[in-house]
Amino acid sequence: MRRSHPNPTIQTQWLIDACLDRGVSLREIRDVLSLTNDSELRLERLPMDAYMELFNWLADSSSDPQLGLKLANDVDLTSFGGGTYMVYHASNLRDCWNCLARYDQTISQGIAISYVEDKDGGHIQYKAIQPSHVDITQDSEMTMAMLVNFCRQHLGDNWVPQQVQFIHSVPSEVDSYHALFGNSIRFGKNINSMFFTKQELHTTIDNADPYLLEVLRQHTLEQQEKILRPTQLREQVRYFIARSVGNSECTALEAASQLFMSRRTLTRQLKQQNTSFRELRNEVTEEMAKKALLETNASISEIALQLGYSETSAFDRAFKLLTGLSPSHYRQRNE
Numbered sequence: 001m002r003r004s005h006p007n008p009t010i011q012t013q014w015l016i017d018a019c020l021d022r023g024v025s026l027r028e029i030r031d032v033l034s035l036t037n038d039s040e041l042r043l044e045r046l047p048m049d050a051y052m053e054l055f056n057w058l059a060d061s062s063s064d065p066q067l068g069l070k071l072a073n074d075v076d077l078t079s080f081g082g083g084t085y086m087v088y089h090a091s092n093l094r095d096c097w098n099c100l101a102r103y104d105q106t107i108s109q110g111i112a113i114s115y116v117e118d119k120d121g122g123h124i125q126y127k128a129i130q131p132s133h134v135d136i137t138q139d140s141e142m143t144m145a146m147l148v149n150f151c152r153q154h155l156g157d158n159w160v161p162q163q164v165q166f167i168h169s170v171p172s173e174v175d176s177y178h179a180l181f182g183n184s185i186r187f188g189k190n191i192n193s194m195f196f197t198k199q200e201l202h203t204t205i206d207n208a209d210p211y212l213l214e215v216l217r218q219h220t221l222e223q224q225e226k227i228l229r230p231t232q233l234r235e236q237v238r239y240f241i242a243r244s245v246g247n248s249e250c251t252a253l254e255a256a257s258q259l260f261m262s263r264r265t266l267t268r269q270l271k272q273q274n275t276s277f278r279e280l281r282n283e284v285t286e287e288m289a290k291k292a293l294l295e296t297n298a299s300i301s302e303i304a305l306q307l308g309y310s311e312t313s314a315f316d317r318a319f320k321l322l323t324g325l326s327p328s329h330y331r332q333r334n335e
Contacts, residue, residue: 008110008129012051013044014079018071019058032057048110052130055138066176068138072145082106083220087205089213093151094201097124099217102258106223112243114254121162123195129243133296137168140192145180147194154203162197165189167306190246190305233259233269237277241284246308252277286322289315293331300327 019029029043033050046054059067077084083103087096097115101124104113114125126143128136144164152159160182170187171177177185237255244250255277256266270276285307292303304315319327 008048008108009045010048010051010108010110011044011079011081012046012054014071014075015046015051015055015058016043018074019054022058022062024058024061029054048108048128048130049134052128052134052136052139056135059138065171066141066173068140068142069145069176069180072142072149075142075146077146077150080107082108082223086213086216086220087150088207089209089216090205091208091210092201092205093154093196093203094122096150096205097122097201100124103220103224105227106220109227109239109243112247114244114247114249116249121196121198122201123163123193125247125249126192127243127247131291131295133298135168137166140166140168144192144194148180151200154205155200160184162195162200163193164195165191165193167192190308233266234273234275234280237266237270237280238284241281242288245281245285245288246306250281250308282322286319289319289327290323290330293327294334300331303327 016029020026026043032054033046055068059065064070077087083099083106086099086103090096090099094117100107100113101115104111107113110129112125112127112129116123116125124147126140128139130136144166148159148161151161160180161184163184163186164181165186167189168187174185236259240255240258241250244254252266253263256263259266261269266277270280289303289307292298292306293300296303298306300315301312304312307315309315309318316326319325319330323330325333
């Protein structure tokens with residue numbers, strides 16, 4: 001299996017346990033991941049690409065397209081470590097989602113979690129940062145199902161979200177999705193999202209411990225600062241853009257917040273490096289678009305949607321402005 005370095009990792013002991021429970025041996029797991037017995041790779045914490053590969057293989061070998069939904073009943077948020085512990089001690093659901101979004105890099109640098117508020121309520125967004133040809137359906141469905149299970153602990157067993165959106169297409173069987181997520185479920189959207197009313201967001205978390213929350217917050221903050229410290233600012237911003245592109249929160253203001261600085265400070269420091277947030281966003285978007293055009297069979301409209309363009313024509317204009325070629329001409333020219 002080909003992997004780039006460095007590759008963000010994620011805790012996967014729960015997935016290894018799920019394989020073993022279904023009769024898969026450790027040797028089979030290593031064969032799937034092309035690992036030798038003397039490999040130093042720890043199965044309990046896998047690189048994101050290995051995690052996706054194993055998850056998808058288990059679903060296929062089990063002939064269970066809804067494996068992610070089912071595993072959500074056996075796995076909770078704390079299985080992923082990092083900032084997930086904090087959600088159990090936040091004062092209300094709104095604070096839970098803010099914690100997840102603020103400290104998502106301590107869970108894995110291969111995911112992006114955002115929380116967005118509006119006058120009617122708010123929604124949490126989830127994105128696994130993988131090349132567009134990698135199927136992230138199982139991971140996305142399990143994550144959203146875990147969020148529903150967590151909310152039902154505080155909102156009641158029959159609660160369903162105001163709306164749920166998935167980036168993948170409509171599955172062949174939808175009854176189980178409606179049973180879990182309600183009837184307001186949409187597929188083929190540009191990002192996985194779950195929507196809440198304002199009243200729901202202010203629901204109190206039972207057994208929350210504000211003192212323990214502060215301890216966890218300080219510990220998680222130290223973890224996050226260690227993750228960010230070794231990387232230069234330019235690469236930090238590029239990483240933020242890569243994980244949030246296509247999201248309304250892909251802004252200089254949000255990037256500055258994630259990097260624990262003001263927008264003015266971020267702008268000044270980038271200027272000292274002869275660049276800007278806009279230039280870096282154009283760089284990253286161009287790189288991701290080229291990679292998707294050359295290395296996948298995704299349609300141009302699908303690529304445009306993943307990169308945050310509501311219309312293909314807007315993506316065509318932007319890509320041509322950056323490269324001098326339309327997306328279709330670029331793909332044809334480099335085939």
